[in-house]
Amino acid sequence: MRNIFYWVSFLILSSLCNYCSAQDPHLTQFYAAPTFLNPAFAGANACSRFSTNYRNQWPGISNGFVTYVTSFDHSIPTLNSGIGLLFVNDKAGTGELRTTSFSGQYSYEVMLTRKWAARMGVEGSYNIHDINIYKLVFGDQISRGNAPTSVETLPRNKTSYMDFASGLLLYSYNMWYGFSVHHLNQPNQSLDAGTSILPMEFSFHGGIKIPVGSSRGTKKLNYKESISPAINIERQNKYNQMDIGLYYTYSVLMIGAWYRGIPLEKSYQQNINNDAFAILVGLTTGRFKTGYSYDLTVSRLVSATGGAHEVSLSYQLCDFKKLKKKKKRPGLLIPCPKF
Secondary structure: OOHHHHHHHHHHHHHHHHHOOOOOOOOOOHHHOOHHHHHOOOOOOOOEEEEEEEEEOOOOOOOOEEEEEEEEEEEEEHEEEEEEEEEEEEOOOOOOOEEEEEEEEEEEEEOOOOOOOEEEEEEEEEEEOOOOOOOOOHHHHHHHHOOOOOOOOOOEEEEEEEEEEEEEEEEOOOOEEEEEOOOOOOOEEEEEEOEEEEOOOEEEEEOOOOHHHOOOOOOOHOOOOOOEEEEEEEEOOOEEEEEEEEEEEEEEEEEEEEEEEEEEEOOOOOOOOEEEEEEEEEEEEEEEEEEEEEEEOOOOOOOOOOOEEEEEEEEOOOHHHHHHHHOOOOOOOOOOOOO
């Protein structure tokens, strides 16, 4: 099984050489929806968990972007495996252009050394891409005095396709590195007879968890007080994006700050690649984790967008402290933040 893991990992990394020429929805609290970021996170938690995320991007613009993400994942330690289910719904624009996906995920873990582990994950999804044609206004309607209907031959308003993704994670007690590729098969999402290829999306994410105060020097994962610098870099077609931030955790409270953009790089339209600053706060109460974040737009759209609001909620189905006392806790858990 370990040899199979290495070969699949090699094939995933080799796909970096196959860049291709619509961006996917994104979250500020991507670690609150880890399986949305990388299928290798499926089952990586000690407890089974339900998670849901809501994002309202650019509420200052009529019919902006609204995204819902709901997931469930479960660990199978006897098989060194994890499974996950993922539902995503993203809607935007006057015509309610919408993408809905239903995904199944599987991951497998390998202990590389006593202090380092790796996970490989795969994902298959069924996607529905649709638009409400009757909410659009065509040129002939305007020329005919705002006629209620169009004489145009309207294209189909729905299409469906299969989509595939894969990912890798490498982690220790206090560090993690991940790489994922979405849309491996580059599906055609066109709503007419033409071709609209969904390009592959590449993501590299990682960070380190550093204990502070009285916890310094411990090797335990559940540090009472810590800081966690983290980064996520994405590329899809012509678009590059970098999220770089810092989390501060004290007991049940987490506070974070993020910057999204690449200030030293100009976009393909020669605009400075700045997007937003984000502030987030997360609270853990028993088995529940609740997070809120706000994105302050810093691009040229700053006066119009209204930023972005995002809320996350997750619930784990077991008591992690009881697992520790019964010594049923895995040898390594991914130390990345939960918001």
